Amino acid sequence: MKKPKPRPGIMDIELYIGGKSTVEGMPNILKLSSNENPSGPPLAAKQALISAGLSLHRYPPSDHLDLRSAIAKIHGLDVSKIICGCGSDELISLLCRAYAGPGVEVIHTSHGFLMYRICAMAAGATVVSVLEKDRHVDVDAILNAINSNTGVIFIANPGNPTGTKILDVEIERLIKGTPKDVLVVLDGAYADYVNGWDGGAKFVESQANVVMLRTMSKMYGLGGLRVGWGYAPQHIIDVLDRVRAPFNLSVPALLAGEAAVKDKEFVNAHRKQNNAARTWLAAELLKIGVQSDPSEANFILARFSDQAQAEACDDYLQSIGVLVRRVGSYGLPNALRITVPDMAGCERVIAGVKSFFGGNSYEL
Ligand SMILES: *Cc1c(COP(=O)(O)O)cnc(C)c1O
Secondary structure, eight states, rough: OOOOOOOOTEEEEEEEOOOOOOTTTOOOOHHHHOOTTOSSSOOOHHHHHHHHHGGTTSOOOOHHHHHHHHHHHHTTGGGOOOOOOOHHHHHHHHHHHHHTTTTEEEHHHHHSSSHHHHHHHHHOOOOEOOOOOTTTTTTTHHHOOOOOEEEEEESSSSSSTTTTOOHHEEEEHHHHHHTTTEEEEEEEETGSTTOOOOTTHHHHHOOOOOEEESSSSSSSSSSSTOEEEEOOOHHHHHHEEEHHHHSSSSSSHHHHHHHTOOHHHHHHHHHHHHHHHHHHHHHHHHHOOOOOOOSSSSEEEEEEESHHHHHHHHHHHHHHEEEEEEEEHHHHHHHHEEOOOOOHHHHHHHHHHHHHHHHOOOOO
16 A cells, blocks of 8 residues: 655664653652753742743743843853754754755764764764774764765763763864864763863854754753753854744743753752762772773763673662663663762662672662
């Protein structure tokens, strides 16, 4: 029978599957599978959300000016170079739609965020996966992969699911070696966890082909609301504004996002809390024999001796209500990505991993 057919390549896209959040019949779940802030968003964001509920009959503004102005002020950026998206996922998609397509190569790294690949394929582009070096972005390997068909390069810094970060001098080397007509996208989804770092904004200021992406889904605890933003040269903003839907952010998302971004104290407190808990968690895992690279984000990539052991540990943790993330689809089958919880949660993870290795049963 005849039926409508999608464009070639669409059905080759592997479905993105979000982190597990429930186990049937299991109360008291500790969800550490999606890098969410364990404390949720700032109180001011929740209050803004409630007041937004009173004006749902009104269309949101299409220029996102209040949210963009708040972002510009807090981060010391130029408001005209900021664009907001329905999560930064949407901006990844818009960049691919506008700057990639059939015949254009999109470079991502072997353990890079899956959405780069998905959005590039959805745009009909050719995906080029470049090897990382010991789970770190390898600038030389990326530069070697560039050719006359290259259109876009995506790197996450810090990376997900690796948690590793490359230095600004390395980013500088990447930008210097990249032709000026190739877009370099610096995804700073976890930049908020790196104290005193701008996420790469300064490179946007000085280059015509660099874009920085940020999200409010991780540090700001607003994953459920979908707020992301990008910082890009004016000519790129002019392009993206033409392909995005005018009302891509809802009124609640705009108001809660604005309230959250203004709460500097929240960010400072949670960075401190996360980074201390992360250090403790990594050290305790190491004592049990589970290694990880120094992470700069709100998760740890725990490495096991092989895939079977990683999966058995995941199964065991799940049986005691601790949900972490398998990362085989990121080329890391012998690892598990564990979001850093609060200290009580960290202790629960360690007790769980200990009893997995020691065979002692764990009391919920
Ligand atoms: C979570 C994440 C994003 C996207 O987050 P949104 O919820 O779409 O804003 C983008 N990049 C990386 C590397 C991420 O981990």
